[in-house]
Amino acid sequence: MAGYTRRTVLRGTVLGAASLALSAGPATAQKPIKIGDLNSYTDLPAFTIPYRQGWKLALQEINAGGGVLGRQIEVISRDDGGAPGDALTVANELVRGEGVSMLMGTLLSHVGLAVSSYAARHETLFLASEPLTDALVWSKGNAYTFRLRPGTYVQAAMLAERAAKLNAQRWAVVAxxxxxxxxxxxxxxxLLKAQRPDVEFVEEQWPPLFKIDAGAVAQAIDQAEPEAIFNVTFGSDLVKFVREGTTRGVFAGRQVVSLLTGEPEWMNPLGGDVPEGWIVTGYPWDTLDTPRHTKFRQAYEARFDAPPRMGSVVGYTSLKALAKAIQQAGTTDSAAVAEAMRGMLLPSPFGGITFRASDQQSTMGTFVGETKPLETRGKLVDWEYKHGANYLPPAEQVKKWRPQGS
Incomplete structure (x- = not known):
């Protein structure tokens, strides 16, 4: 309830805080606004390095434009170790030691949940840039945690919509x-059963993260004789599963629906072994030619001499979101920035998004298409952008899921 009380009080005080911030003397105006970033840079560089390059591009643009509230932005970045305990230590060092005003980042869901809990306890705003678990914004949501990417519910809903149209009744799962x-x-x-009550799940494989025994998993799935497979593995697990499954003929004659596999971070390590025709969520960086995305892609390629990845878009949009929220709040106080962020509209390389007031989840969407192997890499083809707002549950439902007063 503490977050709710502060939020209520702020409705009458935020203008005063903004006035004080804007009338501060020259010495105060020179101090940068510190934002703490933490992510799994060592454990998952395929996604997190593009993410870091994305926020660095945003940082350059923000500061070149005069900063925020007449002050430059400074990002203090740390590795979260890919573990909740390490991430809590890092978050505390950033807030207590470095004096950052707010936090952003993390990739793995259990790490994001740990930092979210820290943010609530210490009343520090946290923008969970990448974690996909919906517990962040629903069952374990709090007044100080926001999430940028579409979560597991939204992306699963997009895929279930396509999966329901397949001529497949028997499903296997690997995650x-x-x-x-x-x-x-x-x-x-x-979500699939709601559209296709006739489907059944005949096999489930749950390998430990980044320790998949791909041969055993592929064999178990093949023996269950499913007509379709739902895959949730990524990173090195995905590479091993695809190559072992292809060698054993597991995918032959079976439809595969796969979360995240169309994102270049996870598809590129497969090289020429990208499977044909998997239905996936992903990012068509090379064929998305809207004016906003083209401008972003050109700026990114000019700065880093490399094409953008999904992580690049996430990092870029994360820092832009915090900068806009601080500007609107007129202060760096976390409760005031959170108040400004609820319902805030924001442009992104994918188009306009909103941070919903009901659950502090952004309406950023993603792309659903099919994989196509090229000589040295894969490509997302026949894709369609799915806006997150069309797949999120309504505010009335969210209210039942979130803790009271959050």
Missing amino acids: PNYEYGQSAVEAFKK
């Missing part, structure tokens, strides 16, 4: 055995 995998499978099963 990493931790929060992200569990929530993705739960959502997909529920």
Whole structure:
């Protein structure tokens, strides 16, 4: 209830805080606004390095434009170790030691949940840039945690919509055995069955994260004789599963629906082994030619001499979101910035998004298409952008899921 009380009080005080901030003397105006970033840079560089490059591009643009509230932005970045305990230590060092005003980042869902809990306890705003678990914004949501990417429910809903049209009744599942995998499978099963009550799930494989025994998993799936497979693995697990499954003929004659596989971070390591025709969520960086995305892509390529990845878009949009919220709040106070962020509209390389007031989840969407192997990499083809607002549950439902007063 503490967050709710502060939010209520702020309705009468935020203008005064803004006036004080804007009338501060020259010495105060020179101090940068510090934002703390933490992510799994060592463990998952394929996604997090593009993410870091994305926020660095945003940082350059923000500061070149005069900063925020007449002050430059400074990002203090740390590795979260890919573990909740390490992430809590890092978050505390950033807030207590470095004096950052707010936090952003994290990739793995259990790490994001740990930092979210820290943010609530210490009343520090946290923008969970990448974690996909919906517990962040629903069952374990709090007044100080926002999430940028579409979560497991939204992406599963997009895929279930396509999966329901397939001529497949018997399904197998393979997913990493931790929060992200569990929530993705739960959502997909529920949403697919709502559209196709006749489907059944005949096999489930739950390998430990990044420790998949791909041969055993592929064999178990093949023996169950499913007509379709729902895959949630990523990173090195995905590479091993695809190559072992292809060698054993597991995918032959079977439809595969796969979360995240169309994102270049996870597709590129497969090289020429990208499977043909998997239905996936992803990012068509090379064929998305809207004016906003083209401008972003050109700026990114000019700065880093490399094409953008999904992580690049996430990092870029994360820092832009915090900068706009601070500007609107007129202060760096976390409760005031959170108040400004609820319902805030924001442009992004994918188009306009909103941070919903009901659950502090952004309406950013993603792309659904099919994989196509090229000589040295894969490509997302026949894609369609799915706006997150069309797949999120209504505010009335969210109210029942979130803790009271959050």
